[in-house]
Amino acid sequence: MWMKPVNTLLLRRRLIKPLVFALCCLPWLTLVLGGFGLAGFSLGANPVEMLLHTCGKWALNFLVITLCVTPLAHFSGWRALFAYRRMLGLFAFAYACAHLAVYLLLDQTLLWSAIAEDILKRPYITLGFSAWLLLLPLALTSTQGMMRRLGQRWSLLHRLIYPASILVAWHFYWQVKQDVREPLLYIAALTLLLGWRLAKRRSRRTAATKKAATPG
Amino acid sequence: MLIRKKPDIASSEITDSRLYFGRRRFMRSAAGLILGSALPSRLLASRPAAFNKISPSPYSTAETPNSYQDITTYNNYYEFGTRKEDPVANAQEFDPWPWSVTISGEAEKTGKVNLEDILARHPLEERIYRLRCVEAWSMVIPWVGFPLGDLLKEFQPTSKAKFVEFVTLNDPSRMPGQRVPVLRWPYREGLRIDEAMHPLAILAVGLYGEVLPNQSGAPLRLVVPWKYGFKSIKAITEIRFRETAPVNSWNQSQPGEYGFYANVNPKVDHPRWSQARERRIGAGLFAPKQDTLMFNGYAEQVASLYSGMDLARNF
Numbered sequence: 001m002w003m004k005p006v007n008t009l010l011l012r013r014r015l016i017k018p019l020v021f022a023l024c025c026l027p028w029l030t031l032v033l034g035g036f037g038l039a040g041f042s043l044g045a046n047p048v049e050m051l052l053h054t055c056g057k058w059a060l061n062f063l064v065i066t067l068c069v070t071p072l073a074h075f076s077g078w079r080a081l082f083a084y085r086r087m088l089g090l091f092a093f094a095y096a097c098a099h100l101a102v103y104l105l106l107d108q109t110l111l112w113s114a115i116a117e118d119i120l121k122r123p124y125i126t127l128g129f130s131a132w133l134l135l136l137p138l139a140l141t142s143t144q145g146m147m148r149r150l151g152q153r154w155s156l157l158h159r160l161i162y163p164a165s166i167l168v169a170w171h172f173y174w175q176v177k178q179d180v181r182e183p184l185l186y187i188a189a190l191t192l193l194l195g196w197r198l199a200k201r202r203s204r205r206t207a208a209t210k211k212a213a214t215p216g
Numbered sequence: 217m218l219i220r221k222k223p224d225i226a227s228s229e230i231t232d233s234r235l236y237f238g239r240r241r242f243m244r245s246a247a248g249l250i251l252g253s254a255l256p257s258r259l260l261a262s263r264p265a266a267f268n269k270i271s272p273s274p275y276s277t278a279e280t281p282n283s284y285q286d287i288t289t290y291n292n293y294y295e296f297g298t299r300k301e302d303p304v305a306n307a308q309e310f311d312p313w314p315w316s317v318t319i320s321g322e323a324e325k326t327g328k329v330n331l332e333d334i335l336a337r338h339p340l341e342e343r344i345y346r347l348r349c350v351e352a353w354s355m356v357i358p359w360v361g362f363p364l365g366d367l368l369k370e371f372q373p374t375s376k377a378k379f380v381e382f383v384t385l386n387d388p389s390r391m392p393g394q395r396v397p398v399l400r401w402p403y404r405e406g407l408r409i410d411e412a413m414h415p416l417a418i419l420a421v422g423l424y425g426e427v428l429p430n431q432s433g434a435p436l437r438l439v440v441p442w443k444y445g446f447k448s449i450k451a452i453t454e455i456r457f458r459e460t461a462p463v464n465s466w467n468q469s470q471p472g473e474y475g476f477y478a479n480v481n482p483k484v485d486h487p488r489w490s491q492a493r494e495r496r497i498g499a500g501l502f503a504p505k506q507d508t509l510m511f512n513g514y515a516e517q518v519a520s521l522y523s524g525m526d527l528a529r530n531f
Contacts, residue, residue, distance in 0.1 A: 035501075044301065045282075045290035046353060047501050107495075109504040114490070122488060174488065177351065178469065179298035179398045 012083060020084055024091045027058045028098075048106045055099035056128075060172060060186060062092035063165040067193045086142055089161070093139040096132050096168075124174035131167035134160045162197075165190055264332075264427055267340050270360055275416060276344035277513075282355040282498045284424050290497060291431050292349065293450060294398055295384065295391040302393070303431035310390050312435040312451065321381075321457035324372035331435055335421065337370075338362035342425070343418055343439070348480045348512045350444035350466075352505075353495045359439050360422025365413040373409065373457045380412040381405070381462035382438060383454035391451075399465050405438065405449035406462035406476065408521075416441055416517055419452075442514040444478045475531040479522065480512035484531050 031054055034041035043050040066088040073081040108115050118125045138158055140146070147154050169190050173183035281287075293303040296310075315331040340360050348354045368380065386402035388394040394401045411417065420439045421428055428434040433450025440447050446466050456462070466474035473487055482492045493505035511518050522530075 043501075045286040045497050046300070046495065048495065049353075051501075106501060107505075109502075111504070114493070117490065122490075124488060178294075179396075 008080075012080070017084070017087070020087060024062070024087070027054060027095070030054075048102065051102045052099060052107060055095050055102055056172070059092050059095035059099055060165075060168050062088055062095060063161065063168060064186065064189050064193070066092055066161065067165060067190070071193065071196055090139060090142060093135050096135055100129075100132055124171050127167050127174065128171035131164045131171060134164040134167065138164075162194055166194075264335065264421075266427070267360060267422055267425065270340045270342050270422075270425060273341040273343050275517075276342065276358075277346060277356060279344070279346065279356045281344055281358045281424075286498050287355060287357055287423065288429050288431055292351075292445065293393075293431060293433065295393045295401075295403065295451070296431065297393050298396075298398055306392055307430035310430045310434075312385075312430065315435045315453075317436065317452060318454045319371050319456075320454070322374045322377040322459060323457045324374065326371065331421075334367065334436075338366060340422070341418075343420075345439060345441040346512050347439075347441065347445055347448075348494060348508065350446055350474065350478065350486065350491075352486075352489060352491060352493065352508075353497055354506075354508075354512075355497045358424055359418065359420040360425060360428075361418040361420035361439065363415055364417040364419050364438065365415065367419060368412060368455075368457075371457070376459045377409055377457035379458045379461050380407050380409060381454075381456040381458050382407075382449045382452050383456070384449055385451045385453045399469055403449060403465045404462060404468075405447055405464045406458075407440065407447075408461075409457075410521055411440070411518075414518060414521065416514060442480060442511040442518045444480060446474065447478050477522075477527075477530050479527065479531075480508060481510060481527055481531070482508040483510075484528050 030041055031043070031051060033039050034043040034050070035047070066085060069081050069085045069088065073079055104110060104115065108118070119129050120126070138160055141150060141154065141157060150157065169183060169186045172186060173180060176183055289304045290300045291303040292300065293307070296303040296306040313331075316328050317331065317334070318328050320326050340362055342358055342360055344356060344358045346354060347357050382405045384403040385391065386394065388401075407417070418439050420433070420437050421435060423429065423432055428437065433448075436452050437450040438448045438452065447464070461476060464474075464476055464478075466478075467476055480491075485491050491508055494508045495505050496503065499506075509515070
């Protein structure tokens with residue numbers, strides 16, 4: 001009987017985790033194949049825009065996926081899901097970094113005056129850049145060591161994913177020229193995911209006050 | 217006929233895409249053959265097989281045109297979807313022939329004209345123009361067309377005709393994008409009469425010496441090279457001479473972002489992005505953006521149309 005959990009852990013570490021990692025790399029792969037025009041993939045007529053949009057979209061996708069972990073584990077009781085949350089969050093950050101790098105290197109070709117003007121004058125870029133700044137400390141404190149060192153403050157700090165994901169969705173909404181259906185879909189998903197957390201917190205709080213109010 | 221021999225164009229860089237599209241065309245016409253006589257022959261006959269004579273124009277730029285592939289796969293044409301890759305995917309079934317244009321309003325002659333008759337009267341020119349999109353990208357496109365003013369004059373606009381309004385076909389059954397209310401359909405555009413009469417403004421019916429592909433605005437579209445691309449309305453079914461300024465679709469949808477004039481102007485930014493520079497499509501992954509030119513580089517020809525006007529206010 002005692003062998004079983006060990007096997008699950010091994011299975012998770014040796015097989016499932018690498019598999020999830022590989023899946024998370026698929027968007028990269030399509031871009032690399034597209035860059036070289038392989039396997040029917042292409043970056044299209046405007047490759048810079050394609051790279052920029054694909055990386056940005058996947059940063060947002062991974063934020064949403066990361067935010068899905070807690071409610072999924074809650075409703076399914078499948079706590080093993082938490083083992084993948086950090087990786088998913090780090091993929092969100094990696095795609096966000098790629099998105100920023102494409103913007104700085106390929107879109108603006110490191111023209112710092114134009115970049116500064118964009119960040120200060122264009123609200124949607126201000127939003128996107130702020131979101132990246134919020135995600136940065138989360139990535140930096142994602143190690144086991146930092147978790148231990150920060151203790152309770154760690155989970156407090158990592159609530160920054162909530163405002164960050166709202167900023168990213170808003171950044172997308174403001175960037176779109178006219179057809180806002182897609183950003184609205186993301187905003188709806190985030191409303192659901194963050195709303196569920198708020199509702200849960202509120203019900204937990206009322207339960208706690210009720211308990212405290214009940215004479216013992 | 218759908219399968220046709222090309223005239224003597226063929227610059228080597230476009231051969232690949234020709235083969236690519238040729239294959240699609242072949243598949244379509246093969247399907248047509250299988251369907252037999254389902255298509256009335258009148259429809260096929262009215263589509264010009266190829267243009268016989270296209271003369272060069274002194275208005276053409278010497279810049280290298282973008283590839284046929286780039287020009288026909290990266291389009292803003294919301295009637296066929298809002299993503300750049302939508303029009304090429306969704307416009308293939310659209311059969312614009314036969315086509316007619318209704319002329320109305322402040323002119324001596326009005327009524328419906330067949331596109332075939334228009335083409336019979338107007339010698340075609342190749343106009344290689346820069347196209348600058350309001351989204352800060354640009355291309356160089358070898359249009360085939362004729363001066364808009366030449367057509368307008370035939371209808372003898374009266375002194376009341378201060379503006380010209382253009383309307384795109386309104387047919388959600390053939391234009392799937394019109395089933396989604398992203399803009400108020402049909403698409404409308406307008407020019408001041410002196411802008412419309414300017415020799416640079418053309419009606420295009422072709423691209424790279426061939427009949428205009430559907431995703432590029434077939435069978436008849438406007439090209440006004442000194443204005444942002446959205447002014448160059450596609451699939452025109454109505455032309456109206458007006459005394460008052462017409463409402464144009466993008467202005468109607470977001471008046472703070474898109475004006476009536478929409479002249480290319482590097483000094484007047486879009487509220488959400490800079491218009492100072494543009495990305496030239498086809499320049500490559502590592503090419504920097506290039507500076508946007510006043511009136512898209514056509515200032516010498518058109519600046520006088522706007523002398524004394526505050527271009528920041530009349531954006």
